[in-house]
Amino acid sequence: MAEPLKVLITGAAGQIAYSLMFQVGSGSVFGPNQPLKLVLLDILPMKSVLDGVLMEMMDCALPLVKEIVATVDETEAFTDVDVAMLVGAMPRREGMERKDLLAANVKIFKSQGAAMDKVSKKNIKVVVVGNPANTNALICSKYAPSIPKENFSCLTRLDQNRAQAQVAARVGVDTQNVGNTIIWGNHSSTQFPDVSHATVTKDGKVVSVYEAVKDDDWLKGDFIKTVQTRGGAVIKARKLSSAMSAAKATCDHIRDWWTGCAEGKWVSMGVISDGSYDIPKGLMYSFPVRTKPDHTYEIVQGLSISDFARAKMDATAKELQEELAAAMEVCEH
Incomplete structure (x- = not known):
């Protein structure tokens, strides 16, 4: 058997982690032959809940989990x-502005980036789920300059x-018959869900989404708005934010990054922009990427961008630039 992978889940007493850690521990992310050390x-205020989660993870008796540290x-x-x-x-609460959330969470990710810089492996792979996710990830990377x-x-x-x-x-x-949808930009209501390069497989034929939908x-219109506001719709209906679907998506993200996509x-992954598609360098921006079995990725190049798409992509980039400026102001004071 391979050497155990050390996998850290933060916010481990929370809802998303509660769905996430079992999926990770069961082998559905890193494969059925990869032993794990879970951290x-x-x-501190969540210590009692965390202890309960630790008990439950132990009681799952998952063969791949060789050690659990809470x-x-x-x-x-x-x-x-x-x-x-x-x-x-920190979750967004009723009455909070996005900038209030940003100010609270930037400090968390500044601190975690600094800790990572000192003691984590230099080839660590990091996915940020906590919102505002793009800017939190960028701040984390800024304070871990050796990674x-x-x-x-x-x-x-x-x-x-x-x-x-x-x-x-x-x-x-079936959902697996829809391929190559793209999310451009920020994980926020300015994101651009783009199906202009996506396909549908139906009745044995592969056609474009536009040809399949015929609308x-x-x-x-409504498709883009539905995707952009889905998180809010879930909160309104469930009285709690997306947890099960966020955990599943986190597993999808890491699995494909780790093993490569077909x-x-x-x-779609939020990654540091290298200037592709005229997105300002250095922003943490969602692009279509091809992931590889050596745990690397490359931004898909050469996709045609319509004027409609360009305007949407630029609007979400502008929001990210504003978020970054606000975040850096918090970090520097």
Whole structure:
């Protein structure tokens, strides 16, 4: 058997982590032959809940999980970690502005980046789930300068899954028969779910989403709005934020990053922009990427961008630039 991978989940006493850690421990992310050491981190006020989660994970008796550590100490948590799933963040509460959330959470990710820089493996792979995810991931990378920027990412796979599910339901196919949907930009209501390069497999034929749906107004209107506001719709209906679907998407994100996606396919990940598609360098921006079995990725190049898409992509980039400026102001004071 392989050497155990050390996998950290933050916010481990929370709802998303509760769905996430079993999936990770069961082998559905890193495979059925990869033993694991799980590290569960949360804040001191959540210690009692964290202890209960630890008991439950032990009681699951998962064969691949060789060790579980539950801690409220950042340095202990980040030491020698291979993969970090940064879920823990202050949730947005009623009456809070996005900037209030940003100010609170930037400090968390500044601190975690600094801890990572000191004690984590330099080839650590990081996905940030806690919102505002793009900017939190970028701040984390800024305060971990010894770790390559490309090792940091944020979760937009949930948005991709949402887009894929909307198209599948509209056309009447299974979700796996919708391929290569793209999420551009920020994990926020400015994100651009783009199906102009996506396909549908139906009745043995592969056709474009536009050909399959046959309703351009829906694809450029209600479809985009539904994906952009799905998180809020879940909160309104459930009285709690997306947890099960966020955990599933986190697993999808890491699995594909770790093992590579199929030939001809791509997935959406928030990654550091290298200037592709005229997106300002250095922003944590969601692009279509091809992931590879050596745990690397490349941004898919050469896709045609319509004027409609360009305007949407630029609007979400502008929001990210504003968020970054606000975040840096918090960090520097």
